[in-house]
Amino acid sequence: MVSRKQSHKLLAGILLTLFFVVAGILLEGRLVKLPMVSKGESANERVGVIHVHTKASDGSGTVADVMAAAEKDNLSFIAITDHNVAMTESDLAEDPPDLPIISGIEVGTTAGHFLALGIPASWVPPKTNNDRELLASARAVGAFRVLAHPFHPHTPWTDWKTSDFDGMEIWNEDAAWRQSNFFDIMDALLLYGENDQLALVRLASTPEDNFAKWDELLQQRPVAGICAADTHARLRLGFGHDWRFPGYVPSLKVAREHVLVSSSSGNGNPSLASGAEILDALRNGHSYCGLDSLYPADGFSFHVSSGDASGGPGDKLHWSGAARLRISTPSGATSPLIKIFRDGREITEKEAYTIDEPLPGPGIYRTEVFLRQPGWSGGRRWTLWVFTNPVYVTSQ
Numbered sequence: 295m296v297s298r299k300q301s302h303k304l305l306a307g308i309l310l311t312l313f314f315v316v317a318g319i320l321l322e323g324r325l326v327k328l329p330m331v332s333k334g335e336s337a338n339e340r341v342g343v344i345h346v347h348t349k350a351s352d353g354s355g356t357v358a359d360v361m362a363a364a365e366k367d368n369l370s371f372i373a374i375t376d377h378n379v380a381m382t383e384s385d386l387a388e389d390p391p392d393l394p395i396i397s398g399i400e401v402g403t404t405a406g407h408f409l410a411l412g413i414p415a416s417w418v419p420p421k422t423n424n425d426r427e428l429l430a431s432a433r434a435v436g437a438f439r440v441l442a443h444p445f446h447p448h449t450p451w452t453d454w455k456t457s458d459f460d461g462m463e464i465w466n467e468d469a470a471w472r473q474s475n476f477f478d479i480m481d482a483l484l485l486y487g488e489n490d491q492l493a494l495v496r497l498a499s500t501p502e503d504n505f506a507k508w509d510e511l512l513q514q515r516p517v518a519g520i521c522a523a524d525t526h527a528r529l530r531l532g533f534g535h536d537w538r539f540p541g542y543v544p545s546l547k548v549a550r551e552h553v554l555v556s557s558s559s560g561n562g563n564p565s566l567a568s569g570a571e572i573l574d575a576l577r578n579g580h581s582y583c584g585l586d587s588l589y590p591a592d593g594f595s596f597h598v599s600s601g602d603a604s605g606g607p608g609d610k611l612h613w614s615g616a617a618r619l620r621i622s623t624p625s626g627a628t629s630p631l632i633k634i635f636r637d638g639r640e641i642t643e644k645e646a647y648t649i650d651e652p653l654p655g656p657g658i659y660r661t662e663v664f665l666r667q668p669g670w671s672g673g674r675r676w677t678l679w680v681f682t683n684p685v686y687v688t689s690q
C-alpha cells in the first residue's frame with residue numbers, strides 16, 4: 295500500500311519535474327537562435343511559398359496581409375490558393391515586380407483537394423464535385439495541377455487511377471503538424487510565444503507515404519514534387535473563437551520552394567522572373583524544397599553530368615556510359631545527412647556537405663537531406679531539410 299505521505303511525495307516529484315521541463319523549454323526558446331531567412335539564393339533561384347489561404351476562403355488575412363508577410367520573409371514569389379474561389383484581378387494587381395503572385399485556387403473534389411496554379415481570374419469551374427471533370431477543366435485553361443496533401447489524415451487524395459495531374463505536394467505544413475506526437479505539439483505550443491521559428495521546426499516530420507507514392511509515380515512519368523505551406527493563420531478553437539496560429543510571418547518561413555528559372559527569364563534578369571516564368575519552371579520540375587526555418591537552403595545544388603550534357607532537378611539526360619552526381623549544401627548548416635535515391639531505392643547515405651560520385655547507371659535520381667533538430671527538446675532527431683525533384687538519366 296502506498297501511504298498518503300508517499301503519494302504526496304510522488305505528486306510533488308512529478309510537479310517539480312514538470313516545472314523543470316517547462317522552464318527548460320522556455321529557456322531553450324530564448325537561447326536557441328535559428329538563422330533568419332535570408333536572400334542568399336543563386337542568380338537563377340527564386341524562393342517562394344505555395345498554397346496560402348486568405349479571407350477569401352478560410353484564412354484570417356487579406357491579400358495585402360499575405361503580401362506584407364511575404365515581403366518581411368524576403369520571398370521572391372507567392373502562390374495564393376483559396377478554396378474553390380479564384381483571385382480577383384484587383385487582388386492580383388497587388389504584386390510588386392520582384393514578388394509576383396501566382397494566381398491559384400484549391401479545388402475541392404470527391405477524391406480530395408488539388409491546386410490549380412496559374413488559373414485565369416475568369417475561370418468558372420464546372421458545377422460538379424467530380425475530380426476527373428474538375429482536373430480536365432483546369433487542364434483546358436492551362437493550369438498546373440498539383441494534388442494537395444495527398445496523405446492528409448482527414449482529406450487525403452483517393453483517386454490514384456487518374457494520371458490527369460502534373461504534380462503533387464510531398465510536404466504540406468498543415469498535414470505535417472497533424473502527424474506530430476503529443477509531446478512535440480506541447481513543446482511547440484510552449485516555444486511559440488518566445489521563438490515561433492523553433493516551434494514550427496519542432497512540428498516537421500518526414501512524409502514517408504508521400505515519398506513512396508511519388509517514387510511509384512515517377513516510374514511511370516515525370517511528376518513535379520513540391521512543398522506547400524497550406525497557411526491559414528487560423529486555428530479554430532470552437533465556440534466561434536479563432537487563434538491566428540501559426541501566423542503568416544512564421545508560417546511562410548517554414549517550407550519554401552526554390553525554383554530554378556531559366557537565365558533568359560525576366561528579360562535576362564532572373565531576379566525579375568514573372569509569375570508565368572516561375573510557374574513554367576515549377577511545372578517542369580526545376581525546383582527543390584527547403585524547410586528553410588531550420589536553415590536557409592538558398593544556393594543548394596544537385597547536378598548530374600553525363601558525357602557533354604549536364605542538368606539539375608527536372609532535367610533529362612542520356613546515359614553516355616558514365617555519369618557523375620554532385621551535391622553541394624550551404625556551408626553554414628550543421629552536419630547535413632545526404633541520402634541519394636535511384637528509382638526509389640536509397641543508394642547512398644553520408645554525413646557530408648558535398649558529394650561527388652559516379653552514378654551506377656541510368657535511373658531516376660533524387661536526394662533528401664536532413665539536419666538535426668536544434669536545442670535539447672527536439673532530441674537532436676534528424677529532420678527533413680531539403681528534397682529535390684529528380685534528374686532523369688535515360689538509356690535511350
Ligand SMILES: [Zn+2]
Nearest residue numbers: 400407442449
Ligand atoms: Zn486542402
Ligand SMILES: [Zn+2]
Nearest residue numbers: 345347400524
Ligand atoms: Zn489548403
